[in-house]
Amino acid sequence: MGGVPQLEVMDVTLRFGGVTALQSVSFAVESGAIDAIIGPNGAGKTSMLNAISGVVRPQQGRILLDGEDVTRLSPHARTRLGLARTFQNIALFKGMTVLDNLLIGRHTHQRCGLWRGGIYYGPGRDEEVAHRLVVEEIIDFLEIQHIRKQVVGTLAYGLQKRVELARALALEPRILLLDEPMAGMNAEEKEDMARFIIDANEDRGTTVVMIEHDMGVVMDISRRVVVLDFGCKIGDGTPQEVKRDPHVQQAYLGQEDAV
């Protein structure tokens, strides 16, 4: 591949008052990668994702998308540049249907304003049909046809997770940030989710950066792993390299007995 990495985190430091959540962390994600960020609880994984997506602004360091500095940009501006994420605790409109949640995921691509969109005729309608097509393709992709018109709040947890992934994919992102996509799932649901992530990466060409605690999944599907501990990067390499690294074993794997 070569050239500019799709996402570059340069020397990022993030503090909350006296607490240092991230301490000069740097890493780069190549286009088309599936990379994982791992680490014990409180290591700063979610803070890292928040910094990348723009929810928090680091005190020091820069974040680059395709070589362009986005450190100062708001979250929705980054979304427009092709960044999408899911959250550890599901962030969906629980009172709305799956379909409506996904259509809302298309809002950054909405071109018609209040007037043209409000009148359901001409360009407004054409645009809505086009959005619906994209959303339907994602519904097909994630095999959620049977719950298309159900209200999200009534769905099982594992399905809500899948809908959240769908909502993120509805943005047609180039980089997808996943915060513990498998948390709280059973073995079968995890297997499905892993397959969807791989398919999203291979078939849709989406770059994936995920935080995940299930080491089996991380070792299976990610090609590169970044290890954080107390806000510092202590490891970076292929799953095999990271597994063998004595620092990592001590900080995380050995201690937590997670493998």
Added chain:
Amino acid sequence: MEPDTFPKLLAATAARLGARTALREKDLGIWQETSWRQYHDHVRDFSLGLLALGLRRGDKVAIIGDNRPEWLYAELGAQGAGGTAVGIYQESNLDEVAYVIDHSDAVLVVAEDQEQVDKILDVIEKLPKVRHVIYSDPRGMRHYRHPALISFAAVEEKGRALGRGQPRLWSENVAAGSADDVAILCYTSGTTGFPKGAMLTYRNLLTMATSLNQVDAKLPDDELVSFLPLAWIGEQMMSLASSLAIGFTVNFPEEPTTVTEDIREIGPHIMFAPPRVWENINSMVQVKIMDTTRAKRLMYELCMPVGYKVADLRLGKRPVPPQWRAAYALAHWLLFRALRDRLGLSNIRSCSTGGAALGPDVFRFFHALGVPLKQIYGQTEISGISCIHADGDIQFHTVGRPIPGTEIAISEQGEILSRSPSVFAGYYKNEAATTETLAGGWLHSGDAGYLTADGHLVVVDRMQDVMQLAGGARFSPQHVENRLKFSPYVKEAVVVGKDRPYLTAMLCIDMAIVGKWAESHQLGYTTYTDLAAKSEVYELVLREVEKVNATLPEAARIRKFVLLYKELDADDEELTRTRKVRRAFVEERYRQVIAALYGGAREVPIDAVIRFQDGKTARIQTTLQVRELGGAAKAPTIAATKVRRGHAAGRGGGRP
């Protein structure tokens, strides 16, 4: 000359109906239509593509997958090239898939998607006769590089190329077919031993479609939703033979999980489904009514008795008094119309059940709603159907009269025999079984039955399943099981009692419904195993069994029962793929439980291994309680039942 093969019929119907809709499939949330002309062109291209891949007349083409238009293209394409189609149930495991493909000598396999292709590639080393595997859904197949693989579209493209060079090849191929060619090999699910491949000719299938149509009319404007396995003779009869002969539209659901909604959207006129489907609709309504608002429940409780009353009068061929007519009309507007719409049964005209007995209570339910459900009887070997209820002549305990062209007789041993132009050409590569089944020129059904005074056939049970208690009393376990299964809480039942002093039952609860019941009674549970071990659940089922016992003769009553720790499952070989209980296998597998039912034990320790479709296994350890019913025996006090380990997380839905 009348078209006498499927491909000839397709060509004739395409010429006649041209731009009318032949097939409809829901894709990306929208019903996409295929005209008869397009249907014909797909079949032609695919058929020529098969020739390009080296298919010769008489070759077999195996097809595995869900209900999709591509199945029909593949089947008719194979037939148009002079070949025979072999359907495989989409849920079959590796051994079953390998057996059918190998035994049928299939040279090509058409597999729907990655899941099915994986199965074939897993066993392809053992299938030297298979030259190509054709897949229709490319999803997830990007990295597959097996030399035998080719996509459905690529085969059609090869066909178009061949067609350009030899424009008359297709019509010559179609014309070369004759009525006595074998159209399909239908592997019977077989409650005993390996499946057998019944050879059915075009004559068999088309005679069946036209004879059945004489007593149960279908129209060119009708809609059918094709959602049962296309490997099953019943679905072949509807989606292929009848649709081609009559010209009605076949609709394919978006996914197996969306069938209920898709049926509602289409509102089919025709529906032929095994009892399980009708029972599910019935119990779904009962559950939803339990859950609904008080006003709606009141409406249900007011209207249903009216429906039942009128249905009973009509079925008894007695006149319906005007005041009941008026009450029924009111109930129709208040409830039945909306309920039928919700179930997708608003337009239903021809609907029938077959394959096993359906409880009279379920029958009455549908008739009360105004859905004219009929019973059908038949075997794969007679192209599906030999008897059906005529309009206005429906009796719950019978399966109706023989359809035109069919003769029914009862052997001295009480076995049902039949004879018609639809009786099959024999089992593929199995002379012995063929001779035995067709002994004396009659098709031996293996079912025990009798004819009533007015010519209706009554099916009692499988010949080998009519049993005697040690005391000599005869009983049919299936009959008792069907009664038990009418309870919404009981999903499967196995009744034991052959050569024993009394009857006992092993029951499987319905996870969805009992789970709902448990929730509304503040009863916590984790897995199927855990739920089925709850004393409260035992009490619930005990009351259901008592109700059933009250309707049975003294000798045929259940004396003891247990609730099994898992559902009976085709993956564990306990059920056939059409969900019939494999009795001998189940009795062997649960030998220990049965011993406890006839011993004095109050509980049975269980340490068992369950198998999943992909061959993985999990271990279950638990303790079952034995409950006694009736006079002297009293239920034991709450036993110390607990799930020590429930490895059940891997299974979704109702599985343990």
